Amino acid sequence: MGELALIVIAAALVNNLVLVQSLGVCPLFGASGRVETAIGTALVTGLVLTIAAALTHVVERYVLVPLELPYLRLIAFVIVVAVAVRCTDAIAQRSSPLLASLLGVQAPLVTANCAVLGVALLNSTASRSLVAALFYGVGAALGFGLALVLFAGLRERLAHTDVPVPFRGAAIAFVTAGILSLAFLGFAGFARL
Amino acid sequence: MHFEQTPAPHAPPLVSVPVVMRRVVFALVPAALCYTWFFGYGLLINFVLVAVGALLTEAAALRLRGRGTRRALRDYSALVTAALLSFALPPLVPYWVPVLGGGIAILLAKQLYGGLGKNLFNPAMVGYVVLLVSFPVEMTQYVPPQMGDIDYRGLSFVEQLDYTFLGHLPAAVDVDALTRATPLDIVKEGVRAGRSVAEIRGGALFGDFGGRGWEWVANLIFLGGLYLLYTGVIRWHIPVAMLAGLLLPASLFSFIDPVHYASPGFHLFSGASMLGAFFIATDPVSAAATVRGRFIYGAGIGLMTYVLRTWGSYPEGLAFAILLMNATVPLIDRYTRPRIYGQR
Numbered sequence: 424m425g426e427l428a429l430i431v432i433a434a435a436l437v438n439n440l441v442l443v444q445s446l447g448v449c450p451l452f453g454a455s456g457r458v459e460t461a462i463g464t465a466l467v468t469g470l471v472l473t474i475a476a477a478l479t480h481v482v483e484r485y486v487l488v489p490l491e492l493p494y495l496r497l498i499a500f501v502i503v504v505a506v507a508v509r510c511t512d513a514i515a516q517r518s519s520p521l522l523a524s525l526l527g528v529q530a531p532l533v534t535a536n537c538a539v540l541g542v543a544l545l546n547s548t549a550s551r552s553l554v555a556a557l558f559y560g561v562g563a564a565l566g567f568g569l570a571l572v573l574f575a576g577l578r579e580r581l582a583h584t585d586v587p588v589p590f591r592g593a594a595i596a597f598v599t600a601g602i603l604s605l606a607f608l609g610f611a612g613f614a615r616l
Numbered sequence: 617m618h619f620e621q622t623p624a625p626h627a628p629p630l631v632s633v634p635v636v637m638r639r640v641v642f643a644l645v646p647a648a649l650c651y652t653w654f655f656g657y658g659l660l661i662n663f664v665l666v667a668v669g670a671l672l673t674e675a676a677a678l679r680l681r682g683r684g685t686r687r688a689l690r691d692y693s694a695l696v697t698a699a700l701l702s703f704a705l706p707p708l709v710p711y712w713v714p715v716l717g718g719g720i721a722i723l724l725a726k727q728l729y730g731g732l733g734k735n736l737f738n739p740a741m742v743g744y745v746v747l748l749v750s751f752p753v754e755m756t757q758y759v760p761p762q763m764g765d766i767d768y769r770g771l772s773f774v775e776q777l778d779y780t781f782l783g784h785l786p787a788a789v790d791v792d793a794l795t796r797a798t799p800l801d802i803v804k805e806g807v808r809a810g811r812s813v814a815e816i817r818g819g820a821l822f823g824d825f826g827g828r829g830w831e832w833v834a835n836l837i838f839l840g841g842l843y844l845l846y847t848g849v850i851r852w853h854i855p856v857a858m859l860a861g862l863l864l865p866a867s868l869f870s871f872i873d874p875v876h877y878a879s880p881g882f883h884l885f886s887g888a889s890m891l892g893a894f895f896i897a898t899d900p901v902s903a904a905a906t907v908r909g910r911f912i913y914g915a916g917i918g919l920m921t922y923v924l925r926t927w928g929s930y931p932e933g934l935a936f937a938i939l940l941m942n943a944t945v946p947l948i949d950r951y952t953r954p955r956i957y958g959q960r
Contacts, residue, residue: 585730609936612929
């Protein structure tokens, strides 16, 4: 139990996908114009991430390994991620029209998000069990959401600053993301709880 | 002669930016003198170097933007950043560390966002974290206090200058012989190695509450903070919230398990707790704006400081805690917006 909690915290804070491992940086800059957009993107990506983490683990354990096809891992995972996005879309259509509209617009973006594929591959490299992989997915999703929402807040505040003209737009956003990553470095070495 | 035209009433302001900044620097003077008494001249040399780096960078940045430098340089804000950063730096650093720190703090965290009043993150903390991450060896060269019974060879003013600018140490003296770990570092490493807190606290470098020498400096910083409260430079919400956020978990954990967790008194008077509570976290630009937000912001800093000090790998978690909470300020402000009168 403690170990699982540790996995979640490590995935969310210490090895934060966006700020420490530099995965999934596209949505960080693309979807963080406003806090509401960021929350929506974070929820959607987080959901897909968790589902994909579990599905890819199952595919690797019960399909790739018994058939001795480790070299097909990358292609198989990409296909599984696309399937996971479709699954989430189907679930969203049934349950929440809001989620469906959010996902509908962003489905290609989430499929191509390297964070989703990255988590799947990281789980595979670390040879985690299904439960551990799932919790890692949850932690990664939480960390991704945290980074996205924090960054959206900061970007909204950037509208009230007086940035020099050459730095407006993407440049100051990158500098801000850099300082945010520096802040998250404080969690390095959070080995024990 | 140039007479400025302003609308009536023609009365000079009682409080202005330079006045406020000067008060902050004055509030730090007693603590700085105490620090110099115990730990040598490193602090003063560092302050001059950081100030040089900061002021030059500010002038250059403003010149590049085509703005006047005179008013900005005269408002002492760069000096406040320099003072705070020099308190954070170890006394024994080569000259380029403080100069670089001052430059980065002003350029990256202040001028890039538009100057005074526009920074998202606290400049002194950004400068400190960049230095800490980039130069880990130089940034841990702290010295023990020069008290009678501690076996230590202090550096004179000239020897200190010699080391800072030329890198020369007196004969037969090595950097390792001059530096010691800070009390926070000793406690963290000691607990990791399996020793109990009481055992560690019995060491020569520990006084009544925090580390010897350090607790004196913390006391004087506390008095400086009271002066700032009295003159209205800061409000009480953030310092009280931060100290509560630090002391509550410290008391809880040390009450449950005093062997592995240091006492709240230790946390209160060690490291940069007092400096952070009264001088750093209260920076009005990067702190929360609403009253409820200030409580949350301060408590968050205190809590994160305790968490990072106890379970993180850096001995002092304050700088990271402040940067993290600075990042949450826009969200805090948004969700603690006061209700507009008449709206349901």
